Amino acid sequence: DAGVTQSPTHLIKTRGQQVTLRCSPKSGHDTVSWYQQALGQGPQFIFQYYEEEERQRGNFPDRFSGHQFPNYSSELNVNALLLGDSALYLCASRGSTIVYGYTFGSGTRLTVV
Amino acid sequence: SQQGEEDPQALSIQEGENATMNCSYKTSINNLQWYRQNSGRGLVHLILIRSNEREKHSGRLRVTLDTSKKSSSLLITASRAADTASYFCATDAKGGGSNYKLTFGKGTLLTVNP
Numbered sequence: 001d002a003g004v005t006q007s008p009t010h011l012i013k014t015r016g017q018q019v020t021l022r023c024s025p026k027s028g029h030d031t032v033s034w035y036q037q038a039l040g041q042g043p044q045f046i047f048q049y050y051e052e053e054e055r056q057r058g059n060f061p062d063r064f065s066g067h068q069f070p071n072y073s074s075e076l077n078v079n080a081l082l083l084g085d086s087a088l089y090l091c092a093s094r095g096s097t098i099v100y101g102y103t104f105g106s107g108t109r110l111t112v113v
Numbered sequence: 114s115q116q117g118e119e120d121p122q123a124l125s126i127q128e129g130e131n132a133t134m135n136c137s138y139k140t141s142i143n144n145l146q147w148y149r150q151n152s153g154r155g156l157v158h159l160i161l162i163r164s165n166e167r168e169k170h171s172g173r174l175r176v177t178l179d180t181s182k183k184s185s186s187l188l189i190t191a192s193r194a195a196d197t198a199s200y201f202c203a204t205d206a207k208g209g210g211s212n213y214k215l216t217f218g219k220g221t222l223l224t225v226n227p
Contacts, residue, residue: 033214040219041219043201048214058214098144101161102146102156103158104158105155107154
């Protein structure tokens with residue numbers, strides 16, 4: 001049973017560029033959330049998608065945007081990259097019951113130079 | 114902002130010993146969850162405890178929740194070298210409807226020495 005799949009695993013971008021990260025949720029899951037994890041910190045909630053709409057958003061600027069497709073997969077877009085955007089970006093999915101928590105992907109390590 | 118604060122930040126024990134990690138949080142919650150993360154990889158869900166529960170067990174894990182003190186503890190019994198990882202508590206705060214936005218602490222780094 002495939003869990004959450006994220007691509008790419010690693011990425012190096014230059015300041016000012018734009019990046020798109022991709023996520024396929026676990027089979028049967030329809031809600032996708034994105035988190036940013038800086039080194040040595042806990043994950044910070046970016047936003048959550050359900051039924052192709054952004055349902056909740058964390059304290060992140062508009063440079064961070066997303067999308068959810070009819071097959072529940074999702075993209076995270078970051079424009080005008082800053083050095084401070086360097087982090088591990090985690091995608092998490094869940095189904096209709098919260099009992100089993102969220103299933104996380106292995107993340108995309110983004111380095112901005 | 115971080116909702117939870119894990120304590121201690123780092124813990125080093127010998128195989129076979131028990132490990133206890135604590136978590137404090139600030140707002141009312143629907144539930145509290147514990148996750149494990151190995152070496153900067155994805156997080157693995159360990160256990161969820163609802164706000165109306167006080168204790169929960171899963172294998173070698175025991176979680177307690179004290180909503181009056183806004184705190185939780187995770188006990189790992191008979192630890193193994195494979196338990197070496199960072200452990201995070203995450204809260205699902207009340208007032209967010211059913212959207213289940215998780216707020217994480219900074220984590221406890223557990224090292225189990227063989």
